[in-house]
Amino acid sequence: MKIGVIGTGYVGLTTGICLAELGNKVCCVDKKKRKIEDLKKGKIPIYEPGLKELLDKNKSRVSFTTDTKKCVESAEVIYIAVGTPAKPTGEADITQIEEVSRDIAGVLNDYKVIVEKSTVPVKTGEWVKRTIKLNVPQEVDFDVVSNPEFLREGSAIDDFLHPDRILLGVESKRAKNIMMELYKPLNAPFVITDIKSAEIIKHAANSFLALKISYINAIANICELVNADVISVAEGMGYDKRIGRQFLDAGIGYGGSCFPKDVSAFIKITEEFGYDFELLKIVEKINREQRKNFILKIKKSLWILKNKTICVLGLSFKPNTDDIREAPSIDIIEALLKEGAKIKAYDPAAVARTREIFKEIDYKDNPYDAASESDALLILTEWDEFKNLDLKKIKEVMHQPIIVDGRNIFDPKKMAEMGFTYASIGR
Numbered sequence: 001m002k003i004g005v006i007g008t009g010y011v012g013l014t015t016g017i018c019l020a021e022l023g024n025k026v027c028c029v030d031k032k033k034r035k036i037e038d039l040k041k042g043k044i045p046i047y048e049p050g051l052k053e054l055l056d057k058n059k060s061r062v063s064f065t066t067d068t069k070k071c072v073e074s075a076e077v078i079y080i081a082v083g084t085p086a087k088p089t090g091e092a093d094i095t096q097i098e099e100v101s102r103d104i105a106g107v108l109n110d111y112k113v114i115v116e117k118s119t120v121p122v123k124t125g126e127w128v129k130r131t132i133k134l135n136v137p138q139e140v141d142f143d144v145v146s147n148p149e150f151l152r153e154g155s156a157i158d159d160f161l162h163p164d165r166i167l168l169g170v171e172s173k174r175a176k177n178i179m180m181e182l183y184k185p186l187n188a189p190f191v192i193t194d195i196k197s198a199e200i201i202k203h204a205a206n207s208f209l210a211l212k213i214s215y216i217n218a219i220a221n222i223c224e225l226v227n228a229d230v231i232s233v234a235e236g237m238g239y240d241k242r243i244g245r246q247f248l249d250a251g252i253g254y255g256g257s258c259f260p261k262d263v264s265a266f267i268k269i270t271e272e273f274g275y276d277f278e279l280l281k282i283v284e285k286i287n288r289e290q291r292k293n294f295i296l297k298i299k300k301s302l303w304i305l306k307n308k309t310i311c312v313l314g315l316s317f318k319p320n321t322d323d324i325r326e327a328p329s330i331d332i333i334e335a336l337l338k339e340g341a342k343i344k345a346y347d348p349a350a351v352a353r354t355r356e357i358f359k360e361i362d363y364k365d366n367p368y369d370a371a372s373e374s375d376a377l378l379i380l381t382e383w384d385e386f387k388n389l390d391l392k393k394i395k396e397v398m399h400q401p402i403i404v405d406g407r408n409i410f411d412p413k414k415m416a417e418m419g420f421t422y423a424s425i426g427r
């Protein structure tokens, strides 16, 4: 099929390239000229393992342009994959959705399926439909479909090509058949529902995952008070198929461009419809407190932070991505700088993006230089590279062997045997 994808961020780019991998002809649109120029040269603006190779493999089927009209006119299915960032008040900013809906309406020349791919508050589908109806020049038939994505950064391609389910919120048989035809090669189960339910499923699923993380972090805080081990607790809970072991890793909390934004948007949108989502407010509160608790843990190990040299290993919000949006590292570094600490930092992928925020940090290109002469070493992201550190060498280069581990990547017993003062989460 001929596909148009509007918005070339994590979701739009991955969706477009993977749809090309399935044999479709895809045209990707973005208003940022520079980004489109780079993409035309095969330069991927995001760190997503395997995406560049997949684009190279499908370059004959993928085109990039800033011209929405050109894309929409030839497409049978058009994906709206623009950003819906959180406003300072917490609600989702869907101005780009409205703009794109008007752009599409202006060039709609025959029947098309308009797919809401971005994560949007419930009832946005109705607004998209209304906006297009109001702005379409002549009587043209179209359908809106809600098709939320469940891609995780760092594993986006695999998540797209092997989804747990394909979620379609539809209002017509015609649109349903077109979308099922498009996704047929994935051989994945379909969940077919109405548009509003599909929009709710996305927010409800992400908020539930965030809740699960805040829950295990609360359990970790209890374990610290009674000297229990949260990893064993998570293991013991996880054997119950109704709970599952995944997303029960205690740490310094969740970050990224989705969970924080989706939880706050869900609270706001449900408030608008008259429901006070107190449960999610507690999820947010626990997540914020995990960062504060971590600073207290560092003070407990180091006492005074002023003029101390602290090595930060891990800046991205999670491994295998360069994304630092809402990463715990940002709040933690900010608090340490405020206390007058000196920071040396290393991350396999996120240094460039962090340097844009913190100029005063001494960035290194390897963990050992970052650790040398430091008074404490913090693990903020559980990159495999850090799990395989030569700890003997780390101990030699550090000023004093203090490690505060925000992602529980080391074994406390082994660290004690090696002579480290080692603190972690919930153990």
Ligand code: UDX
Residues within 6 Å of the ligand: 149, 150, 151, 152, 153, 154, 206, 209, 213, 246, 247, 248, 249, 250, 251, 252, 253, 254, 255, 256, 257, 258, 259, 317, 318
């Ligand atoms: C998430 C959802 O998983 C995905 O389905 C949705 O489409 C987008 O948002 P993403 O934010 O890319 O994906 O990463 P994810 O792997 O879900 O981790 C989110 C955050 O939770 C990270 O900060 C991670 O460190 C944290 N996390 C995850 C934990 O703290 N503990 C866990 O057990 C799991």
